[in-house]
Amino acid sequence: MAFSDLLLGSVAVRGKTTSHSLNELLRAIRQHLGMDVAFISQFTGGQRIFREVDPSSPHNPVQPGAGDPLEESFCLRVVDGRLPELMHDARKHPVAAALPVTEAVPVGAHMSVPIKLDDGSVYGTFCCFSHAADLTLDERDLAMMRVFADVAAHLISAEQRAAASRSEQESRIRHALASDWHTVLYQPIFDTQVNGVVGFEALSRFHLDPYQPPDHWFQKAYEVGLGNALEARAIHKALEGLESLPDNAFVSVNMSPEHILSGAMDELFQDHALERVVLEITEHAEVDHYGDLMRMIKPFRERGMQLAVDDAGAGYASFRHILNLEPDRIKLDMSLTRHIDTDKSRRALTAAFAKFASETDISLVAEGVETPSEVATLSDLGVFKLQGYYIARPLKLDAAASFQPLR
Incomplete structure (x- = not known):
């Protein structure tokens, strides 16, 4: 059994919400990599929305539900290739350094991979960053991030299918009522x-x-x-x-x-x-x-x-x-x-x-x-x-x- 299947089985437990399972993934990868913040972003309506964030703290510079213009984000630049998925120090990359958020947060080490749903569309990104640089991060860590992002994609895809089914059922029932x-x-x-x-x-x-x-x-x-x-x-x-x-x-x-x-x-x-x-x-x-x-x-x-x-x-x-x-x-x-x-x-x-x-x-x-x-x-x-x-x-x-x- 692939590691991604084991990971999916450990978080996708009956009775857990998708948000709960996604937060478990974020906490696990953040602690494994020793980074300060992990989040899942969603691309919607020209915005980058922070869907889930770990840790949950009022002092975290990233808050669930907050967002900003997609064009101003690291996330879009990772997806379209303008930024690499792994940066040991974002402040030393010219594209990242040009973004105001890099110094404002600040962002040092940064890892981000696209979340691709079962239908092939890009939902957003699975990200971790630290305030300080980290030269120890390597391709194995990035590969682990991709596994976690794949599991997140499966969970979100299942959630969207369930939502679509619920919407269809609600429509049928309202039709019967009327x-x-x-x-x-x-x-x-x-x-x-x-x-x-x-x-x-x-x-x-x-x-x-x-x-x-x-x-x-x-x-x-x-x-x-x-x-x-x-x-x-x-x-x-x-x-x-x-x-x-x-x-x-x-x-x-x-x-x-x-x-x-x-x-x-x-x-x-x-x-x-x-x-x-x-x-x-x-x-x-x-x-x-x-x-x-x-x-x-x-x-x-x-x-x-x-x-x-x-x-x-x-x-x-x-x-x-x-x-x-x-x-x-x-x-x-x-x-x-x-x-x-x-x-x-x-x-x-x-x-x-x-x-x-x-x-x-x-x-x-x-x-x-x-x-x-x-x-x-x-x-x-x-x-x-x-x-x-x-x-x-x-x-x-x-x-x-x-x-x-x-x-």
Whole structure:
């Protein structure tokens, strides 16, 4: 393995920002060479901007974010060949000596190499300098600088690709928010005890190429800071259908704890009678502030809204939600109900949920039901509310309003 690969692996650790990794590179090369200042510059808009600087000190003559005209810099002259990459004493080189910064800083020993990105473009330079001259620097030191600059280039290239991907994703989500490419369908929830539809879950669909499932869209929306906006749009569109659906049927909408804690429920639900609204908590991660979450939801439950915990059985988080939120409904994840007729472990866990629900007066809904045998097994276990393709696929509003199951 090349040294550059080892170096890249040591600084490009998951969880570290690019800036943190670049600063580690600067500190390592500056200390290795025994020089006073190391920095990474970026060429942009005719300016040389100091992106990262080591050491971080108010006394450092170079400060992060500061800049100056590119034409007045050492950096441009190194890139275009007017200055060498290694100078033992800049004050003795006529081109460098002619620049005011050489005496003002002052700059003695100076090493600088271009940072060339993966696409071949020059981003800026990777530089070190000392205030005093240093005659000990040699080609091996310069070669080391080039390795560090290559690693910096890989990190910055990856950062730019990620930024471009984020920008593209944000653009797609904003397009969905501002158009009819985002629609809501309604999937019936059937109660075998009353032999009828008792509610519908509102489910988002996105009609943009390439196709991505709804979970992907919401995940990406949260990654670019648009998760709450996309959820709000889905809830608004879902509640618009209440008047068209049967009066005895509820509509279930999905909302994340993060969105609830933002205080958005007032605006989303203020104009709606909530006796027919079920709020499904959609988060799969742990929630740290259940007390705050319950306080936010309480006024709406007092107005008739019911609370459901989604995806029970799919992970540890759903169990915590059940114990801490005291829901009115528990929705069993399809990973638990699928093939329950042939899997004793799934039957045993579902039986435990059914007993818990009976003792706590909670309603159970089984998601992902697809076969008559699964329906029969769930009924034997005391689970009578069903959702899945066996009942119906998600429907457009007009079809949902007139839906009559054949089974």
